[in-house]
Amino acid sequence: MSRTVPLMLRLSAADPRPITKQIIDGVRRLIASGELHAGDQLPSVRGLAKQLTVNPNTIAKAYGELVSQGWLDSRQGLGLFVAAPRQRLSEAERKRRLQLAIDAFVAEVVGLDYSMQDVLKRIETELAPMLDGRKRRA
Amino acid sequence: MSRTVPLMLRLSAADPRPITKQIIDGVRRLIASGELHAGDQLPSVRGLAKQLTVNPNTIAKAYGELVSQGWLDSRQGLGLFVAAPRQRLSEAERKRRLQLAIDAFVAEVVGLDYSMQDVLKRIETELAPMLDGRKRRA
């Protein structure tokens, strides 16, 4: 199964995250949710740069990060492809990242006056499509 | 009930958040968890700056933000005090912030290979002390 997809990605100026992070998160989300499958080819660095009207360097940086995290495989002269599911982060690093994410989330939500039930329900709704979209990463 | 507390706050160089945000989140957490009560006096701008070995301007900025968010009240010449519980954010703003927090959290957690149950349990554990530490904000 190998396709070339137009990559449904939107950048938002309202989003406080830097462009590079928006792209990284966006691609990761598309893969995790199963909208992109292992072997699929991604838009070229220059192509996506033109599509999103950002600098090619910015795309290259985001792609490079995704490669080093094991989400993409790069083949010189050919392009970038969605990698087979695998886990490149150490157990300690995974644990550390989860802790950071939870701390940041709690810090943001404190004082917003939402009940525990509301918060958990929302998390569940948004997270569910990301967890079963692709096989469990080895 | 009015106390002057030494403010148990630690800054971490490992924490990716800027100093100002670490202080804002830290104070908000102390209030939400009930470690600081309405009326309690906070360390002075210069005092906390010395304690944390950061610039007084940085503390003043953090305190200023907390005042504008309604967490603290300022009395010229006297100091800063924990405000009575109230909600200064509009319904739309609260909703927006929750959405941003959830989006950011999901983006970080995707690919870490944690089960839904694990994630929800962790959130519940860390968030619980923040929700019942003080009366519901009007």
Place this chain on the structure above:
DNA sequence: AACTCTGTACTACTACAAATAGTACAGTAC
């Protein structure tokens, strides 16, 4: 071989945010 696509690696420059440093001023208490 020539051409054109791919990723990758640089340097240089600009823009912006965070933090520091220093000064100054107004309000409160002793």
Place this chain on the structure above:
DNA sequence: GTACTGTACTATTTGTAGTAGTACAGAGTT
């Protein structure tokens, strides 16, 4: 007055994000 409080400035430094431009190597097509 003196010594604390918060607050408001300006100036400077530092680090990061993004843009701009160039260059090079690998792969496929003609």
